[in-house]
Amino acid sequence: MDAAVSTMRSYLDFEKPVAEIEAKIDELRVVADGDVNVALDEEISRLQARASKTLSDLYAALTPWQKTMVARHPNRPHFRDYCDALITDMTPLAGDRAFGEDEAIITGFGRFRGEPVCILGQEKGWNTETRLRHNFGMARPEGYRKAVRLMEMADRFGLPVISFVDTAGAYPGIGAEERGQAEAIARSTEEALGLGVANVALVVGEGGSGGAVAIAAANRVLMMEHAIYTVASPEASASILWRNAARAQDAATNMKITAQDLLKFGIIDGIVPEPTGGAHRDPAAAIRSAGAAVAAALQEFAGMTPQAIRKAREDKFLAIGRK
Amino acid sequence: MNWISDVVRPKIKTLFKREVPENLWIKCPDTGQMVFHKEVEANQFVIPGSDFHLRMSATARLKAMFDQETWEEITFPEVPLDPLKFRDEKKYVDRLRDAKAKTGAVDAVRVGAGAVEGAQMVVAVQDFDFMGGSLGMAAGEAVIAALETAVARHTPCVLFAASGGARMQEGMFSLMQMPRTTVAVRHMREAGLPYIVVLTNPTTGGVTASYAMLGDVHIAEPGALIGFAGPRVIEQTIREKLPPGFQRAEYLKDHGMVDMVVHRHELKATIARLCRLLMKQPARDDGDAIARADAPAEAVAG
Numbered sequence: 001m002d003a004a005v006s007t008m009r010s011y012l013d014f015e016k017p018v019a020e021i022e023a024k025i026d027e028l029r030v031v032a033d034g035d036v037n038v039a040l041d042e043e044i045s046r047l048q049a050r051a052s053k054t055l056s057d058l059y060a061a062l063t064p065w066q067k068t069m070v071a072r073h074p075n076r077p078h079f080r081d082y083c084d085a086l087i088t089d090m091t092p093l094a095g096d097r098a099f100g101e102d103e104a105i106i107t108g109f110g111r112f113r114g115e116p117v118c119i120l121g122q123e124k125g126w127n128t129e130t131r132l133r134h135n136f137g138m139a140r141p142e143g144y145r146k147a148v149r150l151m152e153m154a155d156r157f158g159l160p161v162i163s164f165v166d167t168a169g170a171y172p173g174i175g176a177e178e179r180g181q182a183e184a185i186a187r188s189t190e191e192a193l194g195l196g197v198a199n200v201a202l203v204v205g206e207g208g209s210g211g212a213v214a215i216a217a218a219n220r221v222l223m224m225e226h227a228i229y230t231v232a233s234p235e236a237s238a239s240i241l242w243r244n245a246a247r248a249q250d251a252a253t254n255m256k257i258t259a260q261d262l263l264k265f266g267i268i269d270g271i272v273p274e275p276t277g278g279a280h281r282d283p284a285a286a287i288r289s290a291g292a293a294v295a296a297a298l299q300e301f302a303g304m305t306p307q308a309i310r311k312a313r314e315d316k317f318l319a320i321g322r323k
Numbered sequence: 324m325n326w327i328s329d330v331v332r333p334k335i336k337t338l339f340k341r342e343v344p345e346n347l348w349i350k351c352p353d354t355g356q357m358v359f360h361k362e363v364e365a366n367q368f369v370i371p372g373s374d375f376h377l378r379m380s381a382t383a384r385l386k387a388m389f390d391q392e393t394w395e396e397i398t399f400p401e402v403p404l405d406p407l408k409f410r411d412e413k414k415y416v417d418r419l420r421d422a423k424a425k426t427g428a429v430d431a432v433r434v435g436a437g438a439v440e441g442a443q444m445v446v447a448v449q450d451f452d453f454m455g456g457s458l459g460m461a462a463g464e465a466v467i468a469a470l471e472t473a474v475a476r477h478t479p480c481v482l483f484a485a486s487g488g489a490r491m492q493e494g495m496f497s498l499m500q501m502p503r504t505t506v507a508v509r510h511m512r513e514a515g516l517p518y519i520v521v522l523t524n525p526t527t528g529g530v531t532a533s534y535a536m537l538g539d540v541h542i543a544e545p546g547a548l549i550g551f552a553g554p555r556v557i558e559q560t561i562r563e564k565l566p567p568g569f570q571r572a573e574y575l576k577d578h579g580m581v582d583m584v585v586h587r588h589e590l591k592a593t594i595a596r597l598c599r600l601l602m603k604q605p606a607r608d609d610g611d612a613i614a615r616a617d618a619p620a621e622a623v624a625g
Contacts, residue, residue, distance in 0.1 A: 170532075170551065170552075171560075172551070172552030172556045172557045172560050173552075173557060173560065173561055174557065174561065174563075174565065174566070174569070176551070176552075177550050177551060177552065177557065177569070177570060178578050179578070180536075180578070180579070180580045181532075181550075181551040181552070182531035182532040182535075182536045182550065182551035183531075183536040183580060185532040185533075185551070186501075186505065186531075186532050186533050186534075186535075186536040186537050187536075187537070189501060189502055189505050189532075189533065190505050190508065190509060190537060192502075193502060193505055193506055193509060194509055209489075209498065209529070210498070210501060210528075210529050210532040210533075210551070213498060213501050213502060213532075214532075217502040217505070229495060230494075230495070230498075231489045231491060231493075231494050231495055231497050231498040231529075232489065232491065236556070237491055240491055241411040241412075241491055241492075242411060242412065250411075254407065254409055254410070254411070255407065255409075255491075255494040255495075256407050256494050256495065257494070257495070262495055265406070265495065265496070267495050267496070267499055314506045314509075317499065317502045317503050317506055318467070318503060318506055320496070320499045320503065321402060321403065321406070321460045321463075321496050321499065322400065322402075323403065
């Protein structure tokens with residue numbers, strides 16, 4: 001993350017109570033101006049305690065819409081941050097060998113805790129330039145076909161696959177349609193389901209629709225505590241259901257998109273706890289707990305035959321929604 | 324409200340009411356030509372003259388496919404009703420009840436097994452009249468049941484797709500039908516059995532992005548709208564007018580996404596022929612066809 005971005009504090013609307021307390025702390029610090037002032041120091045630490053209490057209360061009871069805001073927070077760690085911290089020897093591989101290179105999905109091989117793995121990651125970008133380069137994390141058919149190519153390799157070389165999911169959805173454009181966006185997504189899902197190696201998908205921010213499923217048809221699907229996973233983004237859902245995108249809040253509330261709801265439904269397999277106040281307040285801690293959860297998930301499949309891994313994955317998906 | 328609306332409107336209403344329920348004439352969406360409904364029905368819901376392919380109910384589709392219009396209805400596991408306790412402008416349970424009453428079906432996909440030109444097949448049909456053919460848990464189970472029945476009976480499976488996409492009212496349960504149905508498609512592939520998809524108007528969203536684009540053969544009906552994102556969404560995203568014919572069957576064929584665009588009257592024969600080829604079964608009018616194919620070879624050998 002850029003230094004300028006990470007030091008700048010930005011608050012979401014619902015974090016106003018915290019913002020007020022922290023502003024007061026800043027004021028007191030200016031007043032103290034480095035002098036030793038016991039009364040002032042006491043006041044500051046009292047306020048700090050209150051701020052962190054307020055923050056943890058707020059985050060313990062986030063509404064689905066608030067979670068949507070957190071999941072899309074500009075300072076929230078992205079694929080790039082997870083990859084930098086968790087993967088060594090990362091060697092990105094580009095191109096679908098048919099049309100082009102799509103940086104909305106980054107693919108490659110690297111080492112996770114020393115062991116070679118295949119990495120698929122959706123990256124939204126972190127400033128204007130990179131957002132454009134990564135097309136805001138909205139992949140085109142080339143991105144999914146590249147993912148298929150990498151998964152085929154992973155299967156052949158017997159390497160587990162780790163996917164980092166973070167997309168509002170696959171890109172809706174003329175070129176994407178012409179080149180078979182739907183088919184590309186379907187093939188990627190099929191490839192993921194047929195892998196004889198274990199795969200783990202972690203929704204780090206936003207899991208948006210088919211564009212997310214394409215790389216999240218995995219043995220274990222995990223979500224960060226404040227991530228969301230949707231059949232269509234709250235805005236798109238609102239425009240379909242109410243013909244009014246402004247009803248996104250209602251859509252978010254009614255459609256059960258939080259990690260907590262989805263775990264209860266048996267749609268996902270686990271939740272990765274985030275530090276108090278969300279992953280963006282302590283990215284390193286969030287990434288550490290993500291790493292531990294992914295490692296534990298992969299460990300479950302160690303020593304299993306390709307057939308058993310495939311069957312376990314298929315059975316898991318077929319069981320969703322069945323009594 | 325004024326005296327004109329009080330006096331005049333009721334009369335107009337009764338006038339319309341008399342005409343609509345009987346539904347005797349159908350207007351061609353393409354040419355505006357008025358056609359008698361019996362004539363359209365007898366023509367498999369293709370407008371005579373303009374060849375416009377109207378939407379077809381699941382029942383009409385199954386009748387048109389199976390020999391003697393008879394088939395065995397394949398049932399599928401019951402699914403939890405309204406898992407999200409969802410309501411938008413209307414309760415989801417009410418919408419479901421209305422759709423069931425309107426179509427007489429359990430959900431958006433019906434499955435039949437029977438003979439097509441004498442060969443056994445499983446046919447799944449998505450009915451757009453049932454909540455826009457949307458893919459929810461029940462439709463997902465129906466598609467899975469169709470494919471697994473085909474595997475169990477060692478027959479081809481034909482799927483007629485028609486859908487606006489995911490059943491929004493079921494949220495993530497709906498999205499999960501993409502990987503779930505894909506598991507069943509994979510079983511079909513492993514069994515070495517043909518899976519043929521017929522894309523009808525319209526097929527979009529999560530349906531195209533899963534089982535509808537994973538066929539061994541993709542057949543599209545003329546003029547059918549087929550795509551991932553709907554045209555309205557794309558227009559809003561790129562803020563440009565879309566090219567003519569965009570996302571239509573013929574456009575998809577030009578771009579290599581479907582194998583052929585086939586007139587509805589030719590569908591049954593085309594599908595049956597393809598299945599015979601892929602299943603290594605003899606040609607239909609075997610005697611004559613073999614004689615014709617063999618004739619030149621004999622001449623060369625002689």
